[in-house]
Amino acid sequence: MAQLLVVGAGLFGSQAAALARARGIDATVFDPGLPGAASPAAAGLFQEAWAGRRWREHFVRALPVLDQLYGLRRVHLTHADGTPEELLFVPPAAILDSAPVRQSVTAVGDGWLEAGGRRHEGWVYVAAGVWSNQFVPDVNVYGKAGSAFVFAGERPGAIRPIAHGRQAIAFVRDPGTTHFSDGAAERHHTADHDRQSLERAAALGLTDPPLARLWGRRPYTPGGPVFRRIGARTWLATGGRKMGTILGASFARRLIEDELTSPST
Numbered sequence: 001m002a003q004l005l006v007v008g009a010g011l012f013g014s015q016a017a018a019l020a021r022a023r024g025i026d027a028t029v030f031d032p033g034l035p036g037a038a039s040p041a042a043a044g045l046f047q048e049a050w051a052g053r054r055w056r057e058h059f060v061r062a063l064p065v066l067d068q069l070y071g072l073r074r075v076h077l078t079h080a081d082g083t084p085e086e087l088l089f090v091p092p093a094a095i096l097d098s099a100p101v102r103q104s105v106t107a108v109g110d111g112w113l114e115a116g117g118r119r120h121e122g123w124v125y126v127a128a129g130v131w132s133n134q135f136v137p138d139v140n141v142y143g144k145a146g147s148a149f150v151f152a153g154e155r156p157g158a159i160r161p162i163a164h165g166r167q168a169i170a171f172v173r174d175p176g177t178t179h180f181s182d183g184a185a186e187r188h189h190t191a192d193h194d195r196q197s198l199e200r201a202a203a204l205g206l207t208d209p210p211l212a213r214l215w216g217r218r219p220y221t222p223g224g225p226v227f228r229r230i231g232a233r234t235w236l237a238t239g240g241r242k243m244g245t246i247l248g249a250s251f252a253r254r255l256i257e258d259e260l261t262s263p264s265t
């Protein structure tokens with residue numbers, strides 16, 4: 001049976017593995033669970049306007065994949081003046097691979113990788129977020145960090161604009177809790193940024209101490225998201241920035257439908 005080997009169990013790697021399995025391709029995902037991974041912190045929200053004209057094609061390609069694999073959901077939020085706003089949503093908990101091999105990939109070549117002292121052969125998809133440079137240095141990926149906070153109880157969804165393209169949002173990402181995220185994305189993230197985020201949360205009524213702080217580094221790449229064939233049987237994708245849900249889905253489709261199941265592969 002055809003075999004896909006995935007480096008990284010974030011939104012990029014997990015969606016590629018899930019789509020591969022849905023198309024009858026066996027997929028193994030490797031991930032040691034490094035601190036600072038972006039995907040566990042992600043709210044999982046998206047809308048066409050966030051993709052803009054530049055990345056609209058990714059949005060359009062992503063929707064059917066997200067819907068078929070996980071089911072698209074809608075989140076109802078309210079602005080300060082009572083105006084409603086609806087966003088699309090897939091919880092990261094539904095996407096992230098439930099049973100990755102907890103090993104670090106130590107080397108990648110054309111059609112093989114090494115992990116746990118063993119060599120594995122198959123199609124290779126490097127989806128290692130901000131760690132992608134270790135395999136392909138010229139991808140020049142860098143991180144912009146931010147924290148989300150989890151509060152006890154399910155509060156009504158709320159949204160407040162902060163700046164162009166940036167909002168503070170509180171909503172129920174996972175049952176029994178309220179997830180707060182304000183789009184903070186800093187090359188040098190400090191305690192002061194967390195303090196500002198918590199002040200914005202408090203302005204939405206989230207004043208009790210958070211149950212958890214989810215800190216992650218969003219992968220950015222110069223010139224925009226990257227999907228690259230780096231060998232006859234090896235690919236890399238990263239640069240999910242604030243849109244890892246749709247970019248991960250769009251690139252999963254590109255890998256599985258356009259590359260792996262195309263006649264030339």
Ligand SMILES: Cc1cc2nc3c(=O)[nH]c(=O)nc-3n(C[C@H](O)[C@H](O)[C@H](O)COP(=O)(O)OP(=O)(O)OC[C@H]3O[C@@H](n4cnc5c(N)ncnc54)[C@H](O)[C@@H]3O)c2cc1C
Nearest residue numbers: 008010011012034038039043044045105129240243244245
């Ligand atoms: C606070 C916050 C809120 C966000 N909200 C949203 C949102 O609402 N909607 C949205 O679309 N996006 C959101 N994002 C952005 C989104 O999280 C990222 O774009 C996305 O998670 C990137 O996914 P990834 O798989 O490329 O990287 P990651 O999630 O970082 O995954 C990379 C994985 O590779 C693994 N890895 C690294 N090196 C190796 C190795 N050698 N061997 C094996 N595994 C390795 C790491 O352990 C890691 O798990 C948010 C991000 C943050 C931080």
